[in-house]
Amino acid sequence: MSTPEHSPLGKATVYADRYDPSLLFPIPRQQKRIEIGVLEPLPFSGVDIWNAYELSWLDARGKPQVALAEFRVPADSPNIIESKSFKLYLNGFSQEKTDTATLRETLAHDLSAAAGATVTVALAAPSALGHAITDLQGELLDELPLEIDDYGPPHAGYLSANHNAAPVEGILLSHLLRSNCPVTGQPDWGSVQIAYRGAPIDRAGLLRYLVSFRTHNEFHEQCVERIFVDLMARCAPERLSVYARYTRRGGLDINPFRSTDPAAVPANLRAARQ
Known part of the structure; x- marks a missing residue:
């Protein structure tokens, strides 16, 4: 069942180090939206921006690689992705050999399937981030x-x-x-x-x-x-x-x-x- 109490959140967990897309746990947005009076068509547009700072995998020679990842989940997707399941899923790449392009395609495919809509993925080396801390204005x-x-x-x-x-x-x-x-x-x-x-x-x-x-x-x-x-x-x-x-x-x-x-x-x- 895709309700928070059935997710891995708050439970003792063995951290897998191999790729497993079944770890992703989607939670439908609909129930909470009904609670606050949000019906179709949605009264808003938007996106949920996720930043991941603990993404690592192995290259073809077995050398670890790291990246910072940005994921954009559209607000009109049917599901959110429970955060602990997201972390467990990302950690599963830590002992997988792959290349950056394949990794990006795999992430986009699996996360889009879980969210029920297209999730965009961007990967950047830590050294390429380059932008300074900038607080919200107002x-x-x-x-x-x-x-x-x-x-x-x-x-x-x-x-x-x-x-x-x-x-x-x-x-x-x-x-x-x-x-x-x-x-x-x-x-x-x-x-x-x-x-x-x-x-x-x-x-x-x-x-x-x-x-x-x-x-x-x-x-x-x-x-x-x-x-x-x-x-x-x-x-x-x-x-x-x-x-x-x-x-x-x-x-x-x-x-x-x-x-x-x-x-x-x-x-x-x-x-x-x-």
Whole structure:
């Protein structure tokens, strides 16, 4: 069964070192989307960007190779891929002899099959990465002088916008996003950027809302979709993009992006906490 409690997450695991695509564990997106009122057609476009820092294999002479990998899973794919199963799958290449092109094709094939849609794969040598740490841009909310005592569940009632004011273009940012793995309870730490055009969003209410995820149990992708849906429902912006950059765990970071603009493509920057 493809539900979180049936995944390898939170269970003692023998780490295989040979290729095994059956290790990938897909989880349907539909159930959580129904919970937050998301039906077809989807009210957003987007992508989940995964970065893998622990990918290694053997070349034809048996010498280990390493690469940094970027995977882009479209938001309209039927499934997410459970992160521990993803790590176990990637580790399975560690004693396999292959070349870079074949490895990339194999990764794209297996991950696309698990997600139910085309997953793009890019591999780069660590020395070729080259880009500096660049945090998400925006008006930082975290210094607002607030007293907060609500840490969950997420409370959309904090969100509001001043519809008597002229529309604005704004980018709001917080590093205070925290949620928990729905299976293990382990914390997931992230930064979230909200770019919008519309009635000015109340900053204090938005920060209270984001903090109210602090004890909430939900996967990264689901949290970002919940934020997007709640902002649309409570603030009714003309345009909206929500981008979260989560910290790494198990050699993987997950960075979901959802937008009303189907042409929007987020940069895969590397934030200070990543």
